[in-house]
Amino acid sequence: MAHVEREERWGEHATVDDRRNEILRSLGMVLRERGFGSLRMQDIADHLNMTKGNLYYYFSSKQELLFHCHMKCMDVSMVALAAVEHDRRDAAQKLRWLLSQHISGILEEAYGAVLLTDLEDLAPEHRRQYVTLRDRFERGVRSLVREGIGAGLFRKTDPKVATFSILGAINWMPKWYQPEGTWSAREIAKKFSDYFVQSLLA
Amino acid sequence: MAHVEREERWGEHATVDDRRNEILRSLGMVLRERGFGSLRMQDIADHLNMTKGNLYYYFSSKQELLFHCHMKCMDVSMVALAAVEHDRRDAAQKLRWLLSQHISGILEEAYGAVLLTDLEDLAPEHRRQYVTLRDRFERGVRSLVREGIGAGLFRKTDPKVATFSILGAINWMPKWYQPEGTWSAREIAKKFSDYFVQSLLA
Numbered sequence: 001m002a003h004v005e006r007e008e009r010w011g012e013h014a015t016v017d018d019r020r021n022e023i024l025r026s027l028g029m030v031l032r033e034r035g036f037g038s039l040r041m042q043d044i045a046d047h048l049n050m051t052k053g054n055l056y057y058y059f060s061s062k063q064e065l066l067f068h069c070h071m072k073c074m075d076v077s078m079v080a081l082a083a084v085e086h087d088r089r090d091a092a093q094k095l096r097w098l099l100s101q102h103i104s105g106i107l108e109e110a111y112g113a114v115l116l117t118d119l120e121d122l123a124p125e126h127r128r129q130y131v132t133l134r135d136r137f138e139r140g141v142r143s144l145v146r147e148g149i150g151a152g153l154f155r156k157t158d159p160k161v162a163t164f165s166i167l168g169a170i171n172w173m174p175k176w177y178q179p180e181g182t183w184s185a186r187e188i189a190k191k192f193s194d195y196f197v198q199s200l201l202a
Numbered sequence: 203m204a205h206v207e208r209e210e211r212w213g214e215h216a217t218v219d220d221r222r223n224e225i226l227r228s229l230g231m232v233l234r235e236r237g238f239g240s241l242r243m244q245d246i247a248d249h250l251n252m253t254k255g256n257l258y259y260y261f262s263s264k265q266e267l268l269f270h271c272h273m274k275c276m277d278v279s280m281v282a283l284a285a286v287e288h289d290r291r292d293a294a295q296k297l298r299w300l301l302s303q304h305i306s307g308i309l310e311e312a313y314g315a316v317l318l319t320d321l322e323d324l325a326p327e328h329r330r331q332y333v334t335l336r337d338r339f340e341r342g343v344r345s346l347v348r349e350g351i352g353a354g355l356f357r358k359t360d361p362k363v364a365t366f367s368i369l370g371a372i373n374w375m376p377k378w379y380q381p382e383g384t385w386s387a388r389e390i391a392k393k394f395s396d397y398f399v400q401s402l403l404a
Contacts, residue, residue, distance in 0.1 A: 034322065035237075035239060035320050035322070035323075037237060037239040037240065038239065116320070118237050118318070120236065120237070121237075155400065157397060157400065158393065158397070161393050161394060161397045162397065164371070164378065164394075165367075165371045165394060165397055165398070165401075166371070168370065168371035168372075168373075168374030168375065168377075168378075169366070169367045169368070169370035169371040169374070170370075171370075171374050171377070172370030172371070172373050172374050173370065175370075175373070176366065176370075191360065191363050192363060192366075192367065195359060195360075195363045195364065195367055196367070198357065198359065198401075199367075199400075199401035199402075
């Protein structure tokens with residue numbers, strides 16, 4: 001039965017993008033249970049009930065899968081960061097929304113499980129691309145903290161310490177988050193983004 | 203020259219405990235550079251300029267080394283937690299001191315690099331022992347947060363959200379901490395424990 005449903009999901013109506021995203025979500029789910037080092041393409045294929053050959057049609061290697069999962073994990077956050085730049089709300093409201101989107105992006109679709117892997121598992125060029133985005137996001141958060149302090153909304157604090165505290169706590173979430181746990185991804189996004197912003201208020 | 207100095211450090215005056223601690227620090231330093239999975243006892247021995255046979259005299263396996271490094275990493279924190287229970291200062295002062303000790307324990311002696319590994323790398327019995335201590339520490343922090351809220355010192359917030367935010371941010375520190383970086387371990391302990399407590403003040 002489960003097998004039939006799977007087959008249907010891989011049917012004609014799915015686009016290449018749908019399939020690639022499905023594969024990336026699977027990597028995330030498998031990564032939640034075990035490290036990247038011992039993982040084989042076959043494990044991902046098994047998880048999706050597809051053949052290894054079919055999997056290779058979408059991604060040429062384990063490395064490439066990991067890289068695209070990293071990029072996918074940053075997608076929501078980067079879109080949110082771009083939106084915040086044209087947002088006229090105050091720094092507290094913008095920061096709360098941005099962090100909430102960032103947390104959802106990490107937890108909701110299982111992509112955030114890449115945070116459980118070593119950056120060293122990425123090929124150097126892939127790592128460079130990912131770190132560029134990650135650093136851009138960090139600078140965006142830091143600049144909102146600075147904006148809030150400048151406007152007298154946030155207490156006077158070192159923006160780097162605040163940013164590292166907030167983003168570190170978020171990066172650690174995939175370690176304790178359980179999809180079947182007490183809090184849903186959305187609830188965590190709401191509770192923690194509220195907490196982080198309250199922490200900064202003057 | 204470096205070799206001679208090493209040999210002297212492994213000379214007659216060192217106790218078994220000294221040597222075991224030295225080995226655990228080495229594991230931490232090696233872990234900062236690479237994952238646990240591909241690590242061999244020989245790598246640790248090389249790092250210390252000792253023979254593999256000599257290393258096995260102190261630790262019977264890679265697993266045992268990892269376990270003792272985890273326990274060592276909790277040592278400072280557990281001692282600090284016990285001290286705080288008999289401390290008459292207010293919750294803010296106690297929490298600031300406890301977190302500062304906890305951060306120092308993780309960063310100063312390189313033991314904290316175990317936080318870069320998967321808990322699954324520990325044997326089940328070892329994992330149980332470590333998780334018991336880690337949970338006890340977490341409950342200690344949570345109870346100080348609750349105490350501070352009860353005393354009107356801290357703002358009304360969910361103690362679990364506050365505790366997960368603070369401890370998550372600390373657990374992530376070994377990912378970005380550089381022993382040769384701008385901030386020393388002590389400075390990080392000071393700046394971040396201040397930030398975490400300020401975040402809670404009413």
